[in-house]
Amino acid sequence: MNDQAFDSERVSGIIAELKTKPGALLPILHAIQDALGYVPQGSVPLIAHELNLSRAEVHGVISFYHYFRSTPPGRHTVYICRAEACQAMGSEALEAYAKSSLGIDYHENTPDGAITLEPVYCLGNCACSPSIMVDKKVHGRVSPERFDDIMDSTRSAP
Numbered sequence: 001m002n003d004q005a006f007d008s009e010r011v012s013g014i015i016a017e018l019k020t021k022p023g024a025l026l027p028i029l030h031a032i033q034d035a036l037g038y039v040p041q042g043s044v045p046l047i048a049h050e051l052n053l054s055r056a057e058v059h060g061v062i063s064f065y066h067y068f069r070s071t072p073p074g075r076h077t078v079y080i081c082r083a084e085a086c087q088a089m090g091s092e093a094l095e096a097y098a099k100s101s102l103g104i105d106y107h108e109n110t111p112d113g114a115i116t117l118e119p120v121y122c123l124g125n126c127a128c129s130p131s132i133m134v135d136k137k138v139h140g141r142v143s144p145e146r147f148d149d150i151m152d153s154t155r156s157a158p
Helices: 007-020 025-035 042-050 055-064 084-088 091-102 142-156
Strands: 076-081 115-120 132-134 137-139
Touching: 007 042, 025 042, 025 055, 042 055, 055 115, 076 091, 076 142, 084 091, 091 115, 091 142, 115 142, 132 142
Parallel strands: 076 115
Antiparallel strands: 076 132, 132 137
């Protein structure tokens, strides 16, 4: 889904539903990302107009918070835990391996559109560090070899 074809009616509906909430910008951005998987650039002027903000203010919030994406994600999202327990058990090496193996950095998609790589700061799986989460499934004690196996099965999944 490219940004030219984003669902402006859906975005407008979300804005209309939430614009009267106190501090409506963040709830609107979360709802748009939940609905579309990202916050399309084309939605920025709509949000700005309805909340009486500048486009720069809306863009500033989107770009400040790493959670928000301005491009569509891959079919699957891989989160690598960067919390202290996972770092103590080798997540920095796993992170470097994952980036090299996938050929992407954080907040990027693989060229085939299968995988988006994201950092996360605790998966609550500290006893089984280092941990990753693929979509909503947590994997513990992830070595480079295990990472490859998980990525192979992830790429073949719909």
